[in-house]
Amino acid sequence: MSVLQRDPRDRVQVLDEDGSVVGEVPDVDDETLLSIYREMKLARHFDTRAVSLQRQGRMGTYPPLSGQEGAQVASAHALDEEDWLFPSYREHGALHVRGFPLDRILLYWMGTEQGNEAPPDVNTFPVAVPIATQTLHAVGAAWASKLKAGEEAFIVYFGDGGTSEGDTHEAMNFAGVFDTPTVFFCNNNQWAISVPRERQTRSETIAQKANAYGFQGVQVDGMDPLAVYQVTRAAVEKAKADDSGELRPTLIEAVQYRFGAHTTADDPTVYRDSDEVEKWKRKDPIPRLETFLRDTGRLDDDRVDEIESEVQETVADAIQTAESTPRPDPDEMFEHVFAERTPDLDAQYESFAALREEFGDDAFLHR
Amino acid sequence: MSTQQTQNLTLVQAVRDGLHTEMQRDEDVIVLGEDVGKNGGVFRATEGLYDEFGGDRVVDTPLAESGIVGTAVGMAAYGLKPVPEIQFSGFMYPAFDQIVSHAARLRTRSRGRYTCPMVIRAPYGGGIRAPEHHSESKEAFYAHEAGLKVVIPSTPYDTKGLLISAIRDPDPVVFLEPKLIYRAFRGDVPEGEYTVPIGEAEVRREGTDVSVFVYGAMTPRTLEAAENLTEEGIDCEVVDLRTVSPLDRDAIVDSFKKTGRACVVHEAPRSGGMAGEITATIQERALYYQEAPVVRVTGYDVPYPLYALEDYYLPSVARIEDGIREAAEFR
Ligand SMILES: Cc1ncc(C[n+]2csc(CCOP(=O)(O)OP(=O)(O)O)c2C)c(N)n1
Numbered sequence: 001m002s003v004l005q006r007d008p009r010d011r012v013q014v015l016d017e018d019g020s021v022v023g024e025v026p027d028v029d030d031e032t033l034l035s036i037y038r039e040m041k042l043a044r045h046f047d048t049r050a051v052s053l054q055r056q057g058r059m060g061t062y063p064p065l066s067g068q069e070g071a072q073v074a075s076a077h078a079l080d081e082e083d084w085l086f087p088s089y090r091e092h093g094a095l096h097v098r099g100f101p102l103d104r105i106l107l108y109w110m111g112t113e114q115g116n117e118a119p120p121d122v123n124t125f126p127v128a129v130p131i132a133t134q135t136l137h138a139v140g141a142a143w144a145s146k147l148k149a150g151e152e153a154f155i156v157y158f159g160d161g162g163t164s165e166g167d168t169h170e171a172m173n174f175a176g177v178f179d180t181p182t183v184f185f186c187n188n189n190q191w192a193i194s195v196p197r198e199r200q201t202r203s204e205t206i207a208q209k210a211n212a213y214g215f216q217g218v219q220v221d222g223m224d225p226l227a228v229y230q231v232t233r234a235a236v237e238k239a240k241a242d243d244s245g246e247l248r249p250t251l252i253e254a255v256q257y258r259f260g261a262h263t264t265a266d267d268p269t270v271y272r273d274s275d276e277v278e279k280w281k282r283k284d285p286i287p288r289l290e291t292f293l294r295d296t297g298r299l300d301d302d303r304v305d306e307i308e309s310e311v312q313e314t315v316a317d318a319i320q321t322a323e324s325t326p327r328p329d330p331d332e333m334f335e336h337v338f339a340e341r342t343p344d345l346d347a348q349y350e351s352f353a354a355l356r357e358e359f360g361d362d363a364f365l366h367r
Numbered sequence: 368m369s370t371q372q373t374q375n376l377t378l379v380q381a382v383r384d385g386l387h388t389e390m391q392r393d394e395d396v397i398v399l400g401e402d403v404g405k406n407g408g409v410f411r412a413t414e415g416l417y418d419e420f421g422g423d424r425v426v427d428t429p430l431a432e433s434g435i436v437g438t439a440v441g442m443a444a445y446g447l448k449p450v451p452e453i454q455f456s457g458f459m460y461p462a463f464d465q466i467v468s469h470a471a472r473l474r475t476r477s478r479g480r481y482t483c484p485m486v487i488r489a490p491y492g493g494g495i496r497a498p499e500h501h502s503e504s505k506e507a508f509y510a511h512e513a514g515l516k517v518v519i520p521s522t523p524y525d526t527k528g529l530l531i532s533a534i535r536d537p538d539p540v541v542f543l544e545p546k547l548i549y550r551a552f553r554g555d556v557p558e559g560e561y562t563v564p565i566g567e568a569e570v571r572r573e574g575t576d577v578s579v580f581v582y583g584a585m586t587p588r589t590l591e592a593a594e595n596l597t598e599e600g601i602d603c604e605v606v607d608l609r610t611v612s613p614l615d616r617d618a619i620v621d622s623f624k625k626t627g628r629a630c631v632v633h634e635a636p637r638s639g640g641m642a643g644e645i646t647a648t649i650q651e652r653a654l655y656y657q658e659a660p661v662v663r664v665t666g667y668d669v670p671y672p673l674y675a676l677e678d679y680y681l682p683s684v685a686r687i688e689d690g691i692r693e694a695a696e697f698r
Binding site for chain 1: 401402404405406407409427428429430431432433434457458460461494496497498499500501588637638667668669670672673674675676677678679680681683684685686689
């Protein structure tokens with residue numbers, strides 16, 4: 001029986017808080033397991049450094065992910081090469097797993113348009129800041145793939161707050177009606193800025209909302225990377241198999257917590273208490289997987305140290321690359337608006353260029 | 368009024384003070400939106416209101432703009448005076464249908480049986496290094512819609528007075544708050560209630576050479592530009608429109624008749640923006656006074672750029688000076 005066929009309240013778990021095995025370990029090779037561990041460590045370190053760059057004024061507002069590494073990294077690992085990923089604004093870890101360069105993620109949060117550009121072989125959509133809007137894009141792309149006999153799965157990430165927006169319901173409804181190969185991945189991190197999960201929905205679980213649209217919904221411990229991998233892999237496989245007898249979409253509710261602020265502009269002490277944070281920190285996905293990997297002889301002190309220094313180096317390089325990338329040329333503002341500039345826009349560009357020529361860039365910079 | 372005490376407030380504190388004053392006076396006024404309750408709003412515009420008035424009048428809603436505005440339409444029709452907050456004006460689009468298809472037209476569609484007295488507040492505009500979709504300036508969308516009033520204050524005094532007028536207004540008002548100047552300076556704000564009328568412009572600086580029409584966050588920059596230009600012998604009249612719909616067309620025409628020259632400044636994109644409407648008013652009503660083409664200093668017709676380039680997008684003091692000079696020097 002598929003792991004997806006269960007009561008939405010029956011949360012999937014493989015590792016307990018201490019990293020002991022309490023469920024069925026998914027069939028994953030050692031290399032993948034170690035890679036999940038390494039990418040989680042990388043995401044954590046990246047996050048710490050990004051917050052500190054923001055604090056030092058070297059980057060703008062940034063949404064931290066710490067606590068959510070297990071959900072992001074393990075779910076992205078469950079995709080096949082050709083699959084598509086539609087992120088919210090917090091999916092730095094998942095994006096990186098798919099091959100999106102860290103320096104570009106930094107550039108985006110440094111306010112530079114280049115950071116929105118996915119490498120040509122990476123099927124990821126740009127970051128979605130307006131909540132839940134990306135859910136429809138993922139369904140549309142999945143639907144198109146189905147119409148064109150494509151064989152990809154399409155995963156879309158959104159938050160518990162995002163489940164309140166009409167777009168999410170329209171997306172899930174379309175996905176059900178048109179039986180699209182979509183995996184809805186809800187990062188239920190308990191809070192939408194200051195508003196708790198209970199204030200977004202009176203449903204007992206978010207997973208059960210899938211019932212209303214006719215497909216499977218499953219709740220998983222989002223801070224248990226093995227459980228996340230297991231359910232996401234099952235959902236991806238089902239999305240691709242049109243002969244499973246089940247509708248192809250799945251709603252995964254990954255129950256987890258963001259340890260830090262909603263963004264660096266937010267102060268969570270106003271609305272949540274530190275006991276709650278401490279309670280969730282005990283579920284931290286990184287030590288959990290590390291314990292499992294050590295207990296099963298896949299990891300030792302030397303390898304942990306090695307990974308630690310690799311991670312530090314990778315992040316330091318990314319920061320170095322991002323910060324040494326030249327500031328964008330102001331002309332870029334007028335590029336990529338249309339395939340070809342309209343006469344109006346061309347005239348505006350000309351006057352912009354003439355102003356720069358006459359007065360220099362000082363004419364634009366606010367003193 | 369002379370007996371009233373004043374406080375020295377920032378613009379965002381004046382928003383809070385306006386809300387507080389009206390909530391105290393009228394128990395039908397309720398505030399609803401994302402993070403407006405316990406958190407006091409992401410900009411602290413509703414700080415303390417939850418503690419004072421409770422969760423039934425200062426409501427943290429689910430994250431759903433269409434839900435917030437659409438339910439406010441029903442509340443208003445029933446007899447409350449909802450003041451929904453949209454966290455950033457760039458996130459009003461999910462509610463756009465409710466605003467333009469319903470809030471704006473309920474009075475017309477029900478032949479006056481139902482009305483929609485609500486104030487949709489949202490911080491708007493750029494210049495604070497915010498992430499993508501947090502900096503748009505789309506007042507023209509709402510000004511284009513019959514049945515809506517659109518207010519954009521530029522001083523703490525006006526903010527409180529206009530907000531109170533908006534809450535008391537029998538029709539729906541879109542109240543856009545210039546977040547660039549939320550905390551840029553302070554101004555004297557009387558304690559207690561007072562109103563500033565919707566639909567009246569204010570001459571911020573008298574002058575004889577060029578009329579400069581502006582509103583919202585660009586107003587302080589424009590005043591700075593006007594001061595700088597006195598050194599070049601250009602004497603500007605700066606008119607703060609304060610309400611972009613209805614426009615104070617008399618104020619525009621009166622000022623223009625004095626100077627015969629105009630420059631319009633806004634951060635919104637140029638095409639289809641308010642500057643076009645202001646220019647048309649001048650053409651219709653003061654053609655024979657006109658001594659120079661109307662100059663527009665605006666944002667460009669491009670999606671609002673990520674913040675590394677936003678200074679190039681927004682009208683700067685130097686760009687505003689340049690535009691005014693062009694209007695002044697045309698022969
Ligand atoms: C349409 C829209 N409304 C409001 C916002 C402002 N906003 C940004 S994030 C956020 C909370 C999102 O919470 P959730 O969906 O749970 O995701 P999380 O940030 O917790 O990952 C809000 C209200 C927005 N970005 N888009």
